Amino acid sequence: MAVKVFLDEKDIPRQWYNLAADLPTPLQPPLGPDGKPISPDMLAPVFPMNLIEQEVSQERWIDIPEGILDILYRWRPSPLYRAKYLEEALDTPARIYYKNEGVSPPGSHKPNTAVAQAWYNKQFGIKRLTTETGAGQWGSALAFACALLDLECKVFMVRISFDQKPFRRLMMETWGANCIPSPSPETQAGRAILEKMPDTPGSLGIAISEAIEAAVTDPSGQTRYSLGSVLNHVMLHQTIIGLEAKKQLAKVGEKKVDVVIGCAGGGSNFAGLAFPFVADKIAGANIRIIPVEPTSCPTMTRAPFAYDHGDTAKMTPLLPMHSLGHGFVPPPIHAGGLRYHGLAPLVSQAIVEGLLEPLALNQLECYEAALLWARTEGYISAPETSHALAATIRQAKQAKEEGKERVILMNWSGHGLMDLTGYQAYLEGRLEDFPLPEDMLQNSLAAIKDLPKPSMAKSGKW
């Protein structure tokens, strides 16, 4: 039994899969400040038109340009692993497979869309990208992509992360990006905040505002903004993960997957693995698809499907999604990438359609799973990824209790080598669980209760 299943570069998927084409109910449109659907050209100052076309596309399959594949070959197709050492430790009849997205140079799944976005921007004549980053996984992925495509890259990094995670910043700078702490004196938004709160630790909301401002105010018109999750085209670019997995499973004779698992913050690594299997489920396959989130930021399990802004500063359009409210400040858990108040509209709507079974887990269970993983499979996982591990272990144990075979497919979205302080806190017994109190949830949701509501007519199928 092979531990790793490789796929030849010549067999890499040549099209991305667009779930929007198959959702039983059409995706709800984003709304502008006036409550009316926004048109593609309203996004043109922020994104290049070729990506906007992908954002609104209803095509089921979209060709991956050769120029993008040529860059992805540095690490793609990523290996599919059989987690046989974990299986042995759990003595489970389940067969556990995982995609190893940690093999990319920045160490996560994020470059799958970073490369695609940078490439499309370059095709459109753009010279410079701006973005924000919190913990730094996305910022380093975009820095990497821009280095390979010879684009300038400016990353607004939340100040507290900038100060506490110097290695992430150094990764970005090694790839030639300009990484500055946010809020910064470089933008009007940043200056306004600094004037009022010179010692603020910053926030993702502020950093998004600065990155968008820096893009749209460049008088040359050659700068655009790039987002690492949430949007439809980001989910699209990530589907290469699940499409590769299907080919790899077929290669080792697995005809049917029973459970698909991924962690979900904005939703992109989950969607990347899961959407091709969601298509199977829509077509009638019997398959459980489980996005996993922290109990401290229970967007999928306790928040409504609503219209809300993507950022705290309300600069983005209203998106139809599960949201804890744009003012939500999650408790201080270590999985920074899972601390987002919203969720990709495509993932959100798949939840509403009953296609997914979201699960919320406490961080102690997740670190326990990550430690077992490190001491069996060997790899040190990102704190976000540990949520998928814990859910996988639950499934494997259940299979044992039931004495049933079960094929589990999981996304190992990234390594944790830049995020070891969470492990330290866990090993020293300093970590706590922070399930979100009901009153905090209600307070946060109050901010969005007067916003428009999505009209979500169920299709006949569900």
Next chain:
Amino acid sequence: MAVKVFLDEKDIPRQWYNLAADLPTPLQPPLGPDGKPISPDMLAPVFPMNLIEQEVSQERWIDIPEGILDILYRWRPSPLYRAKYLEEALDTPARIYYKNEGVSPPGSHKPNTAVAQAWYNKQFGIKRLTTETGAGQWGSALAFACALLDLECKVFMVRISFDQKPFRRLMMETWGANCIPSPSPETQAGRAILEKMPDTPGSLGIAISEAIEAAVTDPSGQTRYSLGSVLNHVMLHQTIIGLEAKKQLAKVGEKKVDVVIGCAGGGSNFAGLAFPFVADKIAGANIRIIPVEPTSCPTMTRAPFAYDHGDTAKMTPLLPMHSLGHGFVPPPIHAGGLRYHGLAPLVSQAIVEGLLEPLALNQLECYEAALLWARTEGYISAPETSHALAATIRQAKQAKEEGKERVILMNWSGHGLMDLTGYQAYLEGRLEDFPLPEDMLQNSLAAIKDLPKPSMAKSGKW
């Protein structure tokens, strides 16, 4: 043209290659304090007998136990990469291939021998391993191996690294190892130093002394010491790298390699890639084999082939090797793994035999190469590995000047994600070159001039 050449697990090499069997002149023996060759049983308190047998073996091929292969499958066979993006950037007619040893869970080639050593110790009934670590690459590899084999692991980490590199320590602890700063109050050697110099930053020499003492003084007799480089059995375990590379090159139709390149501190990653090609060279193949070191620690290019201790405290036997003197303190360059005063006896003797062409490079050229690599191939390299990159780029440029095809094979021995402060210093213009001044070299060599000299009769072949 494929970027990555994979090898199926079923095709993994099943024997290690032992260069000692083919060296034109037999390897010189290690000497005890009395100047006489030491016998295998004198090493028994330090190493298990099965590894001592490998240390002195003259067999050309040694079987790799299935139990070891079963662990290595987590990342082996490692991919062979064609560095086509670098080739394009250099516009060279050279074809550059590299083994990606960064895919192992600890991120370097070190686990190849860590796993083997832990496995043989376990077979021998040992429950606990001790070792020392400087920058932390070796300590984390042994911690990883011990976690998988359920052995206790104690790592004496040079205090200044312990304080400055908390992430490396956290990696070891995540894998369950006990990592303590050296000098420590746990050993007689450590206590003696602390009494005299309570604020000492520590040194590798002190840490080795402590690790050996902790092993040999365990009254249960179930503790042994483990070394990550220099020794014959370490070189042996690493040859799986070069043996895999040969199969992978054959797979893509490369019939002949012209140049083999690896960085060399103690010599293990270099030996791992190169020794199977040294065998070809001994058999008559026309091939250049280049170990690369820093000009600040010019063991191969400016130090004599001599008998010297492996550690500063003179606890180890005398080994026949190129040595700058056991008291040598190298200038503060960032490639911590290349700051060793000695060099593996097997590599040393291959130099004396004229089989290798050592090269010394300045660190600025190496960081420049690493930056070009990060922005073309995409991966961020360990500072040690950057020496191999710079030598490779020199060869590729020369091929261009000469307008000749050339097949270059390099060992990409590890990623640099835990070593980004060197990149920071380089990017900020704070790095300097430190070629070793002649008077410092002579001062250091004075300490070994009265030790026995190896009798090195050249064979008829060389």
